[in-house]
Amino acid sequence: MKGASYLPFLALIPSAICSYFVNFDASNDSLSDASKIGQLNLEAARGDKVSSNQQDLYIKLGADPNGTAALRCHRVKGDIRSEYHALSGKTEKDTTYYIGYQFSLAEIQKSLMIWQFKEYEANKDGGANIPLAMEIVNGQLQFQYQASSDSKREAQWSTDVTANTVYSVGIVINTSSPGWVQLYWNGDLQGFSSIEGKSNLTATTFPGRADPKFGAYRGEEVDIDTYIYKIQIGTEINDIASAADLDL
Ligand SMILES: *[C@@H]1O[C@H](CO)[C@@H](O)[C@H](O)[C@H]1NC(C)=O
Ligand SMILES: *[C@@H]1O[C@H](CO)[C@@H](O)[C@H](O)[C@H]1NC(C)=O
Ligand SMILES: *[C@@H]1O[C@H](CO)[C@@H](O)[C@H](O)[C@H]1NC(C)=O
Ligand SMILES: *[C@@H]1O[C@H](CO)[C@@H](O)[C@H](O)[C@H]1NC(C)=O
Numbered sequence: 001m002k003g004a005s006y007l008p009f010l011a012l013i014p015s016a017i018c019s020y021f022v023n024f025d026a027s028n029d030s031l032s033d034a035s036k037i038g039q040l041n042l043e044a045a046r047g048d049k050v051s052s053n054q055q056d057l058y059i060k061l062g063a064d065p066n067g068t069a070a071l072r073c074h075r076v077k078g079d080i081r082s083e084y085h086a087l088s089g090k091t092e093k094d095t096t097y098y099i100g101y102q103f104s105l106a107e108i109q110k111s112l113m114i115w116q117f118k119e120y121e122a123n124k125d126g127g128a129n130i131p132l133a134m135e136i137v138n139g140q141l142q143f144q145y146q147a148s149s150d151s152k153r154e155a156q157w158s159t160d161v162t163a164n165t166v167y168s169v170g171i172v173i174n175t176s177s178p179g180w181v182q183l184y185w186n187g188d189l190q191g192f193s194s195i196e197g198k199s200n201l202t203a204t205t206f207p208g209r210a211d212p213k214f215g216a217y218r219g220e221e222v223d224i225d226t227y228i229y230k231i232q233i234g235t236e237i238n239d240i241a242s243a244a245d246l247d248l
Pocket of ligand 3: 064104166
């Protein structure tokens with residue numbers, strides 16, 4: 001297991017070594033430094049960015065309501081964002097990223113987005129603003145794909161979710177043009193509705209440069225707490241076995 005800070009050295013070593021861009025585990029003292037996930041993104045009202053944790057708006061290591069170690073993403077009503085932005089400026093095209101994410105939600109709130117693959121360069125130039133996302137719509141968690149700036153985010157998959165329940169997701173993203181996406185939910189590979197239940201969605205995942213974000217965005221009509229137990233980002237499926245709860 002390697003922290004992101006070891007990657008410059010790993011780059012010199014020929015492949016086949018399990019390496020992580022991010023390996024966060026709230027329950028493991030040696031992996032629970034949240035600052036290694038990436039940049040803290042806090043926003044009170046839209047546009048009112050906050051540079052560090054506040055009493056009412058923060059992401060801190062703590063515990064979920066059951067006392068299990070977790071990174072708590074906390075916002076009061078009206079606040080819009082408590083997210084970690086991973087791999088900021090470091091994602092690349094023609095790559096396959098494996099992303100594992102274990103979380104629970106205190107509120108199942110309309111429009112709450114708990115994960116994004118957010119575009120930063122081509123979104124002012126025809127590219128989708130958020131090529132991939134996980135968002136609560138009609139009480140369900142959707143996995144969404146937005147093909148371009150002219151299209152809406154379309155649900156490709158959805159599931160019922162309940163508050164105070166631990167879920168494990170695995171997202172595989174190939175950033176070629178076009179690229180492709182796969183989704184694992186609680187350890188099982190999922191089918192996408194737009195391709196008749198097949199599991200490999202051809203998609204423009206990386207219009208210019210898109211990066212992954214974790215936590216809570218939108219759904220600002222109520223107080224929001226989301227809890228992150230694990231995040232793993234790597235270059236092969238084995239890298240996310242723990243966070244995506246895969247039985248490999
Ligand atoms: C915690 O993480 C370290 C580093 O990856 C690993 O060697 C160790 O086995 C982990 N501890 C537990 C209890 O899982
Ligand atoms: C990404 O997918 C394309 C085909 O969609 C494939 O040619 C390419 O090898 C993949 N890249 C990686 C790094 O997996
Ligand atoms: C908290 O514990 C209850 C009772 O065991 C369980 O049903 C629930 O899933 C747990 N919640 C989390 C987030 O682990
Ligand atoms: C998904 O499909 C593309 C071709 O469209 C292929 O290159 C890629 O290997 C597939 N991915 C997986 C995981 O099967």
